[in-house]
Amino acid sequence: MSGIVVKQARHYRTVGGRHVCGLCPHGCRILPGSRGICGTRLGGEGALVADNYGKVVAMNIDPMEKKPLYHFRPGELVMSVGGYGCNMDCLHCQNHSLSTVRDGGGRHRTIPPQELVGICRSEGVRNLAFTYNEPTIWHEYVMDVHSLADGLDLIYVSNGYISPEPRKEVLDRIAAINIDVKGFSEEFYRKVTNAHLAPVLETAEACLAAGVHLELTYLLIPGLNDDDTQLQDFCVWVADVLDAHVPVHFSAFHRDHRMRDGRDTSAEDLLHAKKTAGEAGLKFVYLGNLPIKEGRDTVCPSCGATVVTRTGYQTETDGLDGGNCAACGEQVNMRV
Ligand code: SF4
DSSP states (O other): OOOOOOOBOSSEEEETTEEEEOSSTTOOEEOTTOBOTTSOEEEOSSSEEETTTTEESEEEEEEGGGTTOSSBSTTOEEEEEEOSOOSOOOTTOTTHHHHTOSSOTTOOEEOOHHHHHHHHHHHTOSEEEEOSSOGGGGHHHHHHHHHHOTTOEEEEEEOOOOOHHHHHHHHTTEEEEEEEOOOSSHHHIIIIISSOSHHHHHHHHHHHHHTOEEEEEEEEOTTTTOSHHHHHHHHHHIIIIIITTSOEEEEEOOOBTTBOSSOOOOHHHHHHHHHHHHHTTOSOEEEESSOOGGGTSEEOTTTOOEEEEEETTEEEOTTEETTEETTTOOBOSOBO
């Protein structure tokens, strides 16, 4: 079913004729007829409108491991949906065909919340991920989907750039999240993403405090965010501020979008990051986007048994007993 849906934005105030969006830390001040940085909040005469409400550009059933989530229902399928736009502007965006679209570009199909929930039910999946582009800017749609989604667990794949009030609304409603930490310096965030680091870290900390299953992805860009200072600071933050059992996915970058210089990430770069994470005490470190055996399986940090084996997107969970290591009983931060 397609149609025009006009949905008032959930977080904004109007000051002096401008709508001040409260959804993410940018705090865009939007005049009638204009859009915020993300391209999805449109100023109306009397209200700020979530112009992307229900507009789905991509929809697939994926393996959970593709999000990537390696410690949440391993081997299950997840309905994955995405829209357009983004509240960051990463020079290297690997998903720019969706993120840089600012008004839907005519590529979307409007799927009302009850229809999306119905599709999940008819496909027999119990997991629904908001992914491909940034789900924060789909806030109103996610809220409405959740209100109908009894028996469905919602998942975010997010840059973590969201303001505290909407963040609380999201964390009350989702079961799992993978947050992209794009670098570990304010300078990197400012130059490469047009955003700031601190709110992202706050979101990760809030996820753990709220009991939401958390995994992190760190895309290694040679020469920009893979120096020892950023890597060590990132790993120490995970170990000391979050929890050493939070799964971390180091992922390989390829030159794309507006970042065409330099070089792609090598296997050696990924292995170096894994070594750094191990020295900081991180228990579950994975390597993505390149086929590296050392970065695929889940190994029990206590007895060394392989508890989950991954070959491509084939997942074997014979080494698990419930959420624990079948060999020694150690908890491996696995939600099954
Ligand atoms: S959600 Fe969009 S409009 Fe709102 S503050 Fe963030 S970038 Fe600006």
